[in-house]
Amino acid sequence: MKLVVKKERCPQNHPCPSVKVCPVKALKQKKFEAPEVDEEVCIKCGKCVKTCPMRALVMEE
DSSP states (O other): OOOETTTOOOOOSOHHHOOOOHTTTEOOOOTSSEEOOOOTTTTOOOOOHHHHHHHOOEEEE
């Protein structure tokens, strides 16, 4: 499984709520850009996926 950011779904105009819920700080956001995933840190818990109102974060095989 891999966490993927679907940038076309992300409005990129506000602080990403999913960044705040990540328990291991695997998501980073520069200004209001789409978040970036640190794959080495991500534990694939899915909290960010559930939090994103735009469904811009998805787990893929």
